[in-house]
Amino acid sequence: MGSEPIKNELAAEGRSLWQDGLRRLRRRRLAVVCFVVVVIYFGLAGFVYLAEFMDWRVGPVNWSQEVGKQYQPPSRDNIFGTDIFGQSVWRKTLYGAKISITVALCASFISVFIGVPLGAIAGYFRGFVDEIIVWVYSTLSSVPYILLILAFAVVLRDKSLFGHKLTGITSVYLAIGLTSWVGICRLIRGEVMKHKEREYVLAAKSYGCGAGRIIFRHLIPNVFHIVIIDFSLRFVDFIHAEVILSFLGLGEATRPSWGAMINDARIELSRGVWWQMLAATLAIFFISLALNIFGDALRDCLDPKLKTEQG
Amino acid sequence: MDSNGVLLSVENLSTHFSTEDGLAKAVEDVSFAVEKGKTFALVGESGCGKSVTALSIMRLIPDPPGKIVSGRIMLGGRDLLGLSQKRMRAVRGNRIAMIFQEPMTSLNPVFTVGNQIVETIKLHQRKSSEQAWADAVEMLKQVGIGDAERRVYEYPHQMSGGMRQRVMIAMAVSCQPELIIADEPTTALDVTIQAQILDLLDELQRQNGMSILLITHDLGVVAERADDVAVMYASRIAETADAKSLFESPLHPYTQGLLKSVPQLGFEGERLPTIPGVVPDPLAFPTGCKFHPRCAIGCDDKRCQAVEPELREVRSGRDVACWYAPGYESRQEREEYESKYKR
Amino acid sequence: MNQSTNDNNGVLLGVEELKTYFPVKRGLLQRTVGYIRAVDGVSFSIRKGQTLGLVGESGCGKTTAARTIIRLIPATSGKVTFDGIDVLGVGKKQLQSLRRRITTVFQDPYSSLNPRMTVGDIVGEPLRVHKRLSRDQVVGQVSEVLEKVGLSPGHVNRYPHEFSGGQRQRIGVARALVLRPELVICDEPVSALDVSIQSQILNLLKDLQDDFGLTYLFIAHDLAVVEFFCDVIAVMYLGKIVERADADELYHNPLHPYTRALMSVIPKVSAGRRGQRTATGGEVPSALKPPGGCPFHPRCPLAEDICRGKMPPFERKGEQGEHFVACWKC
Secondary structure (H helix, E strand, O other): OOOOOOOOOOOOOOOOHHHHHHHHHHHOHHHHHHHHHHHHHHHHHHHHHHHHHHOOOOOOOOOOOOOOOOOOOOOOOOOOOEOOOOOEHHHHHHHHHHHHHHHHHHHHHHHHHHHHHHHHHHHHHOHHHHHHHHHHHHHHHHOOHHHHHHHHHHHHOOOEEOOEEOOHHHHHHHHHHHHOHHHHHHHHHHHHHHHOOOHHHHHHHHOOOOHHHHHHHHHHHHHHHHHHHHHHHHHHHHHHHHHHHHHOOOOOOOOOOHHHHHHHHHHHHHOOOOHHHHHHHHHHHHHHHHHHHHHHHHHHHHOHHHOOOOO | OOHHHEEEEEEEEEEEEEEOOEEEEEEEEEEEEEEOOOEEEEEOOOOOOHHHHHHHHOOOOOOOOEEEEEEEEEEOOEEHHHOOHHHHHHHEOOOEEEEOOOHHHHOOOOOOHHHHHHHHHHHHOOOOHHHHHHHHHHHHHHOOOOOHHHHOOOOHHHOOHHHHHHHHHHHHHOOOOOEEEEEOOOOOOOHHHHHHHHHHHHHHHHHHOOEEEEEEOOHHHHHHHOOEEEEEEOOEEEEEEEHHHHHHOOOOHHHHHHHHHOOOOOOOOOOOOOOOOOOOOOOOOOOOOOOHHHOOOHHHOHHHHHOOOOOEEEEOOEEEOOOOOOOOOOHHHHHHHHHHHOO | OOOOOOOOOOEEEEEEEEEEEEEEEEOOOOEEEEEEEEEEEEEEEEEOOOEEEEEOOOOOOHHHHHHHHOOOOOOOEEEEEEOOEEOOOOOHHHHHHHHHHEEEEOOOOOOOOOOOOOHHHHHHHHHHHHOOOOHHHHHHHHHHHHHHOOOOHHHHHOOHHHOOHHHHHHHHHHHHHOOOOOEEEEEOOOOOOOHHHHHHHHHHHHHHHHHHOOEEEEEEOOHHHHHHHOOEEEEEEOOEEEEEEEHHHHHHOOOOHHHHHHHHHOOOOOOOOOOOOOOOOOOOOOOOOOOOOOOOHHHOOOOOHHHHHOOOOOEEEOOOOOEEEOOOOO
């Protein structure tokens, strides 16, 4: 029998599930606003990198240099006042975006690169391989998070990786990344276990696809939306982790970061200096809120099962 | 209006869904009547709107995105669409009960079957727990589940598909409803079990005098069990008739094509007759008669392409929606049309 | 049976006493307490160009048998011969080449296609797995086979969810044919489709059989479909074949009580209600504890003591033709 007409005759290009999800996402105004906020933060971080690279002098060379009157409260010159060195808190906050975003981004990538393949392998092969991987991550996740990061950070400090000396901040995000892959690994493992019983996987096996092809060509694309959703929600955790590490004295010493600012604020508060704490907290608050809302919206829009159906 | 033994009368029912891709008019101007004590079948393929019709009668359409936009549903003289939520809840399960296709997902897996039947009983009748449980056991016996005293404590997953469907039927019948809406009650079951379940429904119908609205795509089931039939296509009713007449002399081209294309034992041909094309997408219905792109007559006819034929009574008890169905137009009307357009 | 290739009276697929048991484990130590005998000694053969139908209700083992034959499920015992090759015994490399020659059309058009791949990728992937073809060659072959199944090659960049159920099934058929296989296993290919589309797909499969010179193993639960489509029909119940005959012969002369029950309960699309019905009371028993003797005896109207005690042998009945039944009462 001849071909039958289908909808959308005009377009020759198909409409993938990703495009569907993006379309739905674009309609949610709050999500779009949050996305813009996230982009602004990233843009800020990117700008700082660019400025450093191009040597644009947007900030002082030495942040610990006395440049002015210390602890000035917010005024017209300095929206958030000054710190102990008289540096503008506002400028420090903007600069701090670079650290936080970098830490969170790197940690996210590391945990995805470790967690997704391990989860996929565990979920697909089951049996002995699965047991080992599950044992590893169960053990890892049984140790209190902070201790684990501390341990990694301390060990990695002053070591070299591929010829690079690990500075304070590098060890921080390595530590966070190496300990945070458990969550995504579990999620991926669960989803892969569900998906590998689907008929399209069976079909792939029936015409000769090997395990590698099935995992990377068939399973991972179908569970990847989980990674994206998890990424956006975990980002917040990583930003918070950087704060905590700064608290514990591990972190970037020479450049301003929100964690360091909050750490300093501990003492400052007793002296009635509240503006540095407020600035850093507000900075963290807004990106966290934006990512949380955006992450939820992503989940609603990208999960193929949540597509509205008619009766 | 209880005269003529009509129990449920659906009049010009329309239900629409707002989706992100547009407005889907799932049910459009549907009218039919179920008589007391009889079985009425609503038959059609997937997407034709039969399930939505059933859910509309029960007012179980999720709003948003769905909405019953017009029509009346008369049960014993009262328009169900005008009832308050509270009153409607008193109707559901009590006067009209529904059986669904997938007994595994329509039964709650964390409660025993006894619990679920008792819940239905206690919702609508003033009975003590003891009485309700005794009733539940009795119901299980009535639907043919052996060893009912023990099985009443079982969970859905411990039972086979056929048994679960019997439990659903027990729940539905427990409050002696006047009408049972059975939405594809046997589609998920094996053919030998299917026959048992349909026999059971027949038996219960005889005992209790209740009407059955049978929603199905299986023409064989319709031929064997229904008294009256309405064939739905793309949100509308194509044809209504008593079962015998429908199968003996179908009037709508869709019905004719459908009947011919079902594989039957003893078919001698090399190829099966088919209806070309696909069922249209509710978001992109064709203009005019919705069946015209697939119809041997309608695909070339300007009127079929442009104007939707309404459902008209061509003989007593037979309604059709097709310009070229015998008896649809008087000779005069036909000549008028032809002289205007066919020159 | 003759072992050399191309000389088996044209038998392409031979199955001998195939058994697939699934162990049931209970308890803390996961000890095996029993077996689900999904496939319990199934034997049949299909000649080149023929269509054999495996029909039965859910749980009878027909799908499990098909998947065991192509080693998607490990067999417990038995022998499968394809073109003289011992399918269950060969190593990975040979198995891979067999996967080019035996392909499958699956039941559910909604889950048998990867929703994240385009039609072109889905139909082309078998080519990429097995052959080293250039991109253009792949595109060419994909277009060719899409046309053969009634779809337009312009659809290659679309995704499965943009098509109707019947069209998706055509995509599945295209995928199964792109490697030009010799044997195609059709696992309930029309069960999930609308009535008016079923006949389209069945006609398509028939046409393609002539075009491509295919041999079919057709699995279904609808006896009417099987009777139309197949040359030979094997009726399965609880893991065993209870009757096997040419389609015509089976229709006119069904011997086994289960076959007769199946035929009588199929609702007929014709005026007039409720013909005589062969009683089939009871439920399909569990495959974990099948009844002793003949598996059908608890539901059989003709059951006698011998049926309860001993398993009837699968014997030839009737003078001419190949009509086999496993029943003491036939």
